[in-house]
């Protein structure tokens with residue numbers, strides 16, 4: 001019996017009470033009943049029945065079992081069937097004050113509640129835990145270093161202070177426990193497990209020696225061994241020790257280079273150190289700000305994976321828009337690590353002084369994708385959060401130096417601030433690196449000024465730049481296809497068809513183009529899914545699920561196509577870590593060099609190879625040229641300076657991909673039909689929506705709706721009139737005609753494309769080889785583009 005998901009209607013409870021009042025026999029005999037507050041009911045996240053289930057009731061929806069709804073005068077009260085225990089065995093004795101939340105809420109770190117794989121302490125296996133070989137090895141490697149750890153000093157000669165005493169000195173290494181199951185909480189389960197995550201036994205002989213210099217606790221070493229990460233990435237190797245020594249850190253590293261764990265590991269280490277000290281309710285230890293919802297969920301998931309073998313693990317939750325607020329409020333009350341988007345976080349935090357007060361005590365404030373988060377539409381809420389964290393609570397004594405915020409003195413708070421991105425504005429980089437005057441009081445528009453708002457604890461945060469020469473991932477190959485402005489659909493289709501990929505990500509600059517291209521590719525029988533900010537959150541998450549679920553094409557398949565394609569706006573450009581994306585296509589040239597870096601960075605992650613292809617029309621030639629020179633300027637200069645270097649030998653930057661033009665021409669009939677079908681379908685949908693809107697408007701105005709008259713009004717000749725005219729034309733196409741086109745397209749798609757040269761059929765083109773310099777037929781030249 002489940003009822004009362006988060007969409008329960010006010011007033012609907014009394015009616016439901018009839019349906020749900022009778023507890024089962026088993027409940028009557030085995031459970032104690034008590035009155036509890038609605039927020040104290042043991043809500044459980046509704047599981048997703050199937051991946052693509054359309055049913056209501058997941059993504060943030062919750063249900064509760066064994067609850068009676070009883071009317072008490074004018075109020076409705078909830079009698080929860082709570083499991084009987086020595087402390088909780090009292091029979092229901094009538095209405096009383098609701099018991100404290102802790103009595104009826106699942107345990108703070110219970111796996112069922114958190115979706116963590118770790119077991120609650122009371123449910124611990126009575127058998128002593130056996131360590132895997134890797135765990136033993138990790139612990140041994142760490143023990144070898146323990147003397148050094150004890151004597152560890154900071155550069156200043158002071159004793160190391162972050163994670164002040166190592167958890168390893170305080171905790172029993174045998175406490176670590178392998179985690180048996182996946183996270184059942186769908187909202188944080190959007191991203192698949194880290195590939196290569198092995199069963200415990202496979203950890204045997206896993207060499208962790210390269211992690212030893214970081215002086216991590218045996219628990220964390222064991223967690224990392226489980227993830228099969230044999231060595232820290234450069235940003236991890238440099239940022240983790242600084243953060244663990246208590247410093248503020250600004251970290252810059254290429255896309256896909258492991259920045260999440262660079263801040264995640266120090267946070268979990270500190271939590272482990274403090275968790276062993278305290279029994280009472282803890283304050284949250286870290287607040288992590290992310291610019292997009294998907295990234296917030298991904299970070300949450302990544303940190304949960306890291307902690308998945310800890311017996312006692314931090315409660316990690318995400319707080320983002322598009323999902324149930326009440327659930328997030330409840331989660332925030334017991335969270336140790338919170339990952340969220342600024343808008344929703346501020347919405348929830350600003351309504352509760354208690355929450356705000358709790359968050360004032362955080363040990364870490366992390367700003368991921370800082371350059372985006374501190375710009376765009378996010379800054380206002382991010383600033384509110386930062387100000388609120390530093391503000392004295394109402395009724396609290398104001399500190400004497402209250403105006404510290406602005407005078408550059410040490411701020412009152414005691415948190416560390418960790419700021420990460422693959423891209424920072426150049427002038428700021430120079431300042432952070434100490435090459436220019438360092439003054440975080442720059443003009444109000446600049447990132448420099450916004451960083452000032454972060455109120456670093458230290459005058460000079462540690463700036464770590466692991467990719468000063470090239471911002472692009474090392475194994476990324478970049479190509480450019482020059483084509484006519486109206487031929488982009490054709491070349492997009494050609495690349496997707498010719499280049500075998502497991503997952504391809506197509507970026508556009510507009511939501512309308514995402515809609516059109518998704519429909520266009522689907523019409524061509526390609527598995528395309530849309531992602532943009534105008535979609536409902538549930539649909540966004542589902543698109544990502546579907547994108548990830550695509551299967552690789554069968555081996556030896558002649559017409560190799562991408563197994564799944566995501567068509568997205570820049571909402572997918574930052575941070576998303578989806579395994580096996582091997583191709584990124586920029587359908588539109590990105591608006592900025594940084595956008596290009598981040599978009600391209602969705603492939604070639606964690607040392608994997610990947611290809612980024614830019615489709616460039618004549619009108620885009622100039623911005624493209626600028627963009628490329630900006631992205632590759634430093635690398636080109638470095639290559640020129642050391643002309644015998646490998647980099648110079650292989651050439652720097654973007655190469656033109658010369659695809660055989662005749663091959664592409666053979667695809668034209670398919671593309672033309674698919675374009676006609678798509679445009680007609682979209683125009684009809686839009687038309688009927690507009691029609692409906694006009695009807696309603698006319699209704700409200702009390703005037704007659706005259707379709708013909710309104711159609712006349714729409715025949716103006718101004719801006720957008722061409723599109724309107726095309727739309728009208730498309731709307732006039734009969735259903736029969738569309739059906740006929742579909743039939744023709746089906747016929748074409750069922751046949752292999754004969755390239756006209758004797759028996760030669762269209763087969764995959766090795767774009768990678770083309771990028772390496774093997775030349776196909778020249779595709780066409782765009783004036784003025786000389787790359």
Ligand SMILES: Nc1ncnc2c1ncn2[C@@H]1O[C@H](COP(=O)(O)OP(=O)(O)OP(=O)(O)O)[C@@H](O)[C@H]1O
Pocket residue numbers: 194229230231232233236253254255256257258259260261421422574575576577601602605606
């Ligand atoms: N030490 C490591 N060894 C191997 N893989 C790692 C290591 N650390 C992290 N990874 C993996 O690398 C991938 C990229 O990590 P992450 O998402 O943190 O990158 P990022 O630097 O934040 O990228 P972006 O700039 O795009 O946000 C993830 O799949 C992660 O699991």
